[in-house]
Amino acid sequence: xILKQIDTVFENYWNILxxxxxxxxxxxxxxxxxxxDTFLRYxxxxxxxxxxxxxxxxxxxxxxxxxxxxxxxxxLHMAVDIDTVEISDNQKEDVGLMFSLTELPAKxxxxxxxxxxxxxxxxxxxxxxxxxxxxxxxxxxxxxxxLKRKLEEE
Numbered sequence: 543x544i545l546k547q548i549d550t551v552f553e554n555y556w557n558i559l560x561x562x563x564x565x566x567x568x569x570x571x572x573x574x575x576x577x578x579d580t581f582l583r584y585x586x587x588x589x590x591x592x593x594x595x596x597x598x599x600x601x602x603x604x605x606x607x608x609x610x611x612x613x614x615x616x617x618l619h620m621a622v623d624i625d626t627v628e629i630s631d632n633q634k635e636d637v638g639l640m641f642s643l644t645e646l647p648a649k650x651x652x653x654x655x656x657x658x659x660x661x662x663x664x665x666x667x668x669x670x671x672x673x674x675x676x677x678x679x680x681x682x683x684x685x686x687x688x689l690k691r692k693l694e695e696e
Contacts, residue, residue, distance in 0.1 A: 552581060555598065559605045561640070562655050566609040568644045576612060580605040599670050602660055606652060613648075642692040650685030653678055 559580055563573035583604055591597040643651060656667045664682065668675040 548581070548585060551584060551597070551601070555601050558598075558659055559601060561659060562602060562605055563609050565640060565643045565651060565655060566606065566648070567612060572612055576605060576608045579608045583608075595666075598660065599662070599666070602656065603670055606655075610648065639689075639693070642689055645692060646685055646688055650681050650688060653681045654685045654689070657682055 556577065559577045560573055563576035563580075564570065567573050567576060580601055584601060589600060591600065643654065646654070652671060653667055656662045656670060657664070662670065664675050664678045667673075668678045671678065673681075
């Protein structure tokens with residue numbers, strides 16, 4: 543029964559966790575490690591969730607924290623060579639956006655990822671990140687503006 547539950551969790555969240563980790567770490571292999579560490583933490587902690595949204599928020603927050611720790615400990619500030627990233631045909635149009643996202647400061651990247659990839663409203667993001675709702679909205683606005691400028695430069 544436990545294996546079936548873990549398999550379901552993996553299927554439900556692997557893609558969003560990988561994209562989040564890749565955006566933060568800018569490296570395919572470190573992103574895969576972060577996702578694996580997230581699932582290991584899920585298995586070892588075996589947290590109780592209120593609903594699927596609570597579970598999704600928990601795994602995303604854990605993944606982001608693992609990525610932050612990796613960045614802090616290993617000082618990962620390397621450029622990503624697009625030839626080393628495996629991208630499916632339907633994701634190719636997202637490449638420019640993903641690489642522009644990797645260059646944003648972490649505080650803007652977090653709220654943008656939770657809002658657009660996680661599908662959370664600002665009120666929920668404020669609870670997840672333990673910020674005020676107005677701070678989340680302001681970071682979302684500033685992050686969008688930075689992202690827009692980066693995309694226009696390209």
